[in-house]
Amino acid sequence: MAPIVEDTTLTRLRLEADRGTPQALYQLATALVTRQEVAEAFDLHRRAAQAGHANAQIETARMLMFGIGTEVDVPRAAEWLVRAEAAGSPIAGYFLALMAVGNASFPREGRTNERLLAAVNANYPPALRAAAIHFGRKPGEHNQTLCLQLLERATHAGDVVAAQLLAERLMRGEGCIAQPEAAEELWAQLAPLGVARLPEITVPMAPAQAESGPSNTLALEEVLQPVTVQLLSAGPRIAQVDGLLSADECRLLVATSGPRLVRSRTVDPETGLPLSLEIRTSSDASFDPIVEDLALRLVQLRMCTAARVGLLQAEHLTVLRYEPGQEYRPHRDYRPPSSIEHDRPEAGNRLRTICVYLNHVEAGGETEFPIAGAQISPQPGRAVIFDNLFPDGRPDPDSLHAGLPVLHGEKWLATLWLRERRYRYY
Ligand SMILES: O=C(O)CCC(=O)C(=O)O
Numbered sequence: 001m002a003p004i005v006e007d008t009t010l011t012r013l014r015l016e017a018d019r020g021t022p023q024a025l026y027q028l029a030t031a032l033v034t035r036q037e038v039a040e041a042f043d044l045h046r047r048a049a050q051a052g053h054a055n056a057q058i059e060t061a062r063m064l065m066f067g068i069g070t071e072v073d074v075p076r077a078a079e080w081l082v083r084a085e086a087a088g089s090p091i092a093g094y095f096l097a098l099m100a101v102g103n104a105s106f107p108r109e110g111r112t113n114e115r116l117l118a119a120v121n122a123n124y125p126p127a128l129r130a131a132a133i134h135f136g137r138k139p140g141e142h143n144q145t146l147c148l149q150l151l152e153r154a155t156h157a158g159d160v161v162a163a164q165l166l167a168e169r170l171m172r173g174e175g176c177i178a179q180p181e182a183a184e185e186l187w188a189q190l191a192p193l194g195v196a197r198l199p200e201i202t203v204p205m206a207p208a209q210a211e212s213g214p215s216n217t218l219a220l221e222e223v224l225q226p227v228t229v230q231l232l233s234a235g236p237r238i239a240q241v242d243g244l245l246s247a248d249e250c251r252l253l254v255a256t257s258g259p260r261l262v263r264s265r266t267v268d269p270e271t272g273l274p275l276s277l278e279i280r281t282s283s284d285a286s287f288d289p290i291v292e293d294l295a296l297r298l299v300q301l302r303m304c305t306a307a308r309v310g311l312l313q314a315e316h317l318t319v320l321r322y323e324p325g326q327e328y329r330p331h332r333d334y335r336p337p338s339s340i341e342h343d344r345p346e347a348g349n350r351l352r353t354i355c356v357y358l359n360h361v362e363a364g365g366e367t368e369f370p371i372a373g374a375q376i377s378p379q380p381g382r383a384v385i386f387d388n389l390f391p392d393g394r395p396d397p398d399s400l401h402a403g404l405p406v407l408h409g410e411k412w413l414a415t416l417w418l419r420e421r422r423y424r425y426y
Pocket residue numbers: 328333353355365366367368401402403404413415
């Protein structure tokens with residue numbers, strides 16, 4: 001609801017905007033967004049964008065991407081970003097790269113790497129972070145040094161998540177000589193910001209492979225390389241992939257979801273309504289597209305590629321945290337038609353699920369399939385992929401599974417529920 005008495009700043013911004021200069025329109029729009037007056041903000045951003053204001057063009061595009069103050073319109077968002085990029089904005093290029101990860105309205109083509117590089121050169125923190133994680137996956141001293149340098153640059157630019165990743169690498173001597181004092185110093189700087197320490201997460205570095213791409217070169221398409229899958233059950237199909245995510249990627253997921261965690265809610269399988277029953281006793285964080293950065297989208301593309309499903313079929317990423325005694329009682333991931341009706345019915349049901357364990361669990365927390373007879377123990381970076389439906393689309397009751405109680409320590413898990421058809425816009 002709009003405040004009855006507008007503050008003086010807003011009144012002054014309105015007076016200035018009446019003169020119609022692009023900068024004044026942009027400033028008023030920005031102030032209105034923070035006050036949730038998004039429809040008016042969209043209109044003002046669009047007017048400033050039309051007058052050639054680059055930041056307003058980016059904001060207009062973002063509002064069109066996320067459906068804020070207007071309907072989602074991805075092709076129009078892309079048009080504004082292309083215009084801002086042509087006028088010299090590397091941040092616009094970054095958002096085009098972000099959109100391109102889904103390969104839908106905007107194609108995933110060679111320019112994505114160039115765009116990310118331009119945003120890295122402009123010291124844009126989300127770009128520095130995504131590039132650091134990309135190089136950090138690759139073996140070889142060059143790549144590892146580059147990863148650390150990029151994390152340092154992002155940290156200096158004020159990126160809290162990059163600082164957490166850097167502190168872990170310095171503490172454990174990953175890609176560098178261990179520097180525990182430097183790590184402690186970073187954690188001491190982060191503590192007043194309310195940043196919690198990360199749980200223990202280590203993943204062995206993948207052995208050097210011919211196809212791991214040239215060093216020092218950004219090649220995001222490496223995300224699409226096939227992975228080695230270990231089949232645990234043929235009906236329903238249950239598979240395991242070790243080391244799917246790197247330590248940096250697991251840490252990214254934990255660090256970005258930590259501040260967003262809320263007590264989990266489960267949906268009643270009959271009615272589709274939220275249940276307060278103790279089926280899932282963990283906490284969870286769901287990632288709305290608006291909080292997804294390029295690094296998070298690349299992690300999700302990697303998960304979808306391992307599950308052999310397009311990113312556009314994925315529901316929002318969910319990260320769960322279980323504390324001792326918490327569990328996810330036996331359940332099936334497919335939804336009743338009544339629940340699907342409320343949430344993109346055209347996307348169909350949950351065809352497949354991919355879960356990735358993010359940390360070392362001291363004891364307990366296995367994922368169990370009591371009917372199929374499979375049990376997977378948590379290991380950072382390890383994925384479990386399973387089918388919830390028969391090939392003809394009927395729900396498979398044998399997909400019953402549970403997250404067993406955590407006995408000691410905590411368990412962090414990232415889940416993507418994958419629909420039969422397109423769920424996301426980009
Ligand atoms: O915690 C687990 O191991 C299982 C999680 C799960 O079943 C889900 O996310 O749907």
